[in-house]
Amino acid sequence: PYTGPSADEIMAKRKEFLSPSLFHFYKNPLNVVDGRMQYLFDENGRRYLDAFGGIATVCCGHCHPDVVESIVNQIKRLQHSTVLYLNHAISDFAEALAFKMPGNLKVVFFTNSGTEANELAMMIARLYTGCNDIISLRNAYHGNAAGTMGATAQSIWKFNVIQSGVHHALNPDPYRGVFGSDGEKYAKDVQDIIDFGTTGNVAGFISEAIQGVGGIVELAPGYLPAAYKSIKKAGGLCIADEVQAGFARTGSHFWGFEAQGVVPDIVTMAKGIGNGIPLGAVVTTPEIAEVLTRRSYFNTFGGNPVCTAAGLAVLKVIEKENLQENALVVGSYLKNRLIELKDKHEIIGDVRGRGLMLGVELVTDRQQKTPAKAETLHVMDQIKEMGVLIGKGGFYGNVFRITPPLCFTKEDADFLVDAMDYTMSKM
Ligand code: PMP
Numbered sequence: 001p002y003t004g005p006s007a008d009e010i011m012a013k014r015k016e017f018l019s020p021s022l023f024h025f026y027k028n029p030l031n032v033v034d035g036r037m038q039y040l041f042d043e044n045g046r047r048y049l050d051a052f053g054g055i056a057t058v059c060c061g062h063c064h065p066d067v068v069e070s071i072v073n074q075i076k077r078l079q080h081s082t083v084l085y086l087n088h089a090i091s092d093f094a095e096a097l098a099f100k101m102p103g104n105l106k107v108v109f110f111t112n113s114g115t116e117a118n119e120l121a122m123m124i125a126r127l128y129t130g131c132n133d134i135i136s137l138r139n140a141y142h143g144n145a146a147g148t149m150g151a152t153a154q155s156i157w158k159f160n161v162i163q164s165g166v167h168h169a170l171n172p173d174p175y176r177g178v179f180g181s182d183g184e185k186y187a188k189d190v191q192d193i194i195d196f197g198t199t200g201n202v203a204g205f206i207s208e209a210i211q212g213v214g215g216i217v218e219l220a221p222g223y224l225p226a227a228y229k230s231i232k233k234a235g236g237l238c239i240a241d242e243v244q245a246g247f248a249r250t251g252s253h254f255w256g257f258e259a260q261g262v263v264p265d266i267v268t269m270a271k272g273i274g275n276g277i278p279l280g281a282v283v284t285t286p287e288i289a290e291v292l293t294r295r296s297y298f299n300t301f302g303g304n305p306v307c308t309a310a311g312l313a314v315l316k317v318i319e320k321e322n323l324q325e326n327a328l329v330v331g332s333y334l335k336n337r338l339i340e341l342k343d344k345h346e347i348i349g350d351v352r353g354r355g356l357m358l359g360v361e362l363v364t365d366r367q368q369k370t371p372a373k374a375e376t377l378h379v380m381d382q383i384k385e386m387g388v389l390i391g392k393g394g395f396y397g398n399v400f401r402i403t404p405p406l407c408f409t410k411e412d413a414d415f416l417v418d419a420m421d422y423t424m425s426k427m
Helices: 007-017 065-077 088-099 114-129 146-151 183-197 223-233 256-260 286-293 305-320 323-344 373-385 410-425
Strands: 032-036 039-042 047-050 107-111 134-137 166-169 204-207 237-241 266-269 280-284 348-354 357-365 391-393 399-402
Touching (some): 088 305, 114 134, 114 266, 114 286, 166 183, 223 256, 323 410, 357 373
Parallel strands (some): 134 204
Antiparallel strands (some): 348 357, 357 399
16 A cells, blocks of 8 residues: 555645646646556555556556566666667667668667657758758647747747747648648648748658647648648658657557558657657658768667667567557547547537547537537546546647557446546536
8 A cells, every 4th residue: 555645745845846837637636656557546546547648658558567577677787878888678679660660761769758859850851951941730749849849839838939940831620620621722731831931942841640739630631641742842851740649559550640641751759659668769761860970969868778678568568469459449439439429418529539549629619619628627527536537638728638558448438438428417
């Protein structure tokens, strides 16, 4: 049993000693002390179904024994900087990761986070092309350092950064966007930005396949092939941010971009890659990777032996436990149940996503699509009391983000939907 400080004591310390910018979703934030696969346990040993932790890092399940064992074995043996010496943990994981990539994407740079991965990817695109302009999508989240914050396109995540050379294209959002599900029409805006906002040449384009922070917005079909075409014509590189949609989460594919039938020039990843261990990666072609030999490029811990041992264990678990297949089967089942819930509750405006990356958007008026922000928080709080944790996102804060560890079962899906149904029925 847990004998540490209580939630109140931790909260008091957090208020005094931690950044005032930290936030939490719940009226009474949870003190989580243990994790086991898709479950979290609070200080009293109460169990919660974690239907959000998949995004907050965990892909195989909390404390998955194989991943823990790999981490422990490696840290007992050696933990060091990545750069100066040889160690097989690093090259073994790079090889295994390259094996999962399409085309000639086989050179890996490791980082400590998604932000770092996207910063590096954008720099590589700028070096390779000799251009500065980068196009990203409105409603995107790509990180919070100087460059990536420029690419991120939601005011709530943007501080006063100099947004040099970043343009934000029309978001191909099938629910709220002006062209509905016609991806090609939205992509015309990328061409317009190139034609009217740049020299005609650009460094590149960066986007998620399914926007996570933005509220599980799956880009309209046909968008990426058309946008990539314009970018390539303008000499730019196409960057796929797979920080959330990658690693089998979408079920139908291992990488999110694959559903649109494109092959990017650079792929970035983080979060699920290490099942909770700080790790990110940029994967590109040998030819593009060459640009980083022009100067010295160094990252003390990016892809250190302990983190890469975790990464390799994750790939093995995904394979061994058929997690991609599970994401497809359980995700489709869950999505269907949520669509049925939409038929029952007027407040649900949209159910969307793929595999175990699903979104439920709440509106007070289906015609006007008025965001039901307070109701979203209310439902989250109520189902938490019933033992179910989900996330929240979208520009208006009115979208449930359901992104559980990939070991989620149909019974878990039923429990989640029943808790939501019960709460909505009482509203
Ligand atoms: N890209 C996407 C799509 C993300 O969702 C995030 C994090 N929410 C990032 C990049 C940044 O990752 P990190 O927080 O590890 O820097």
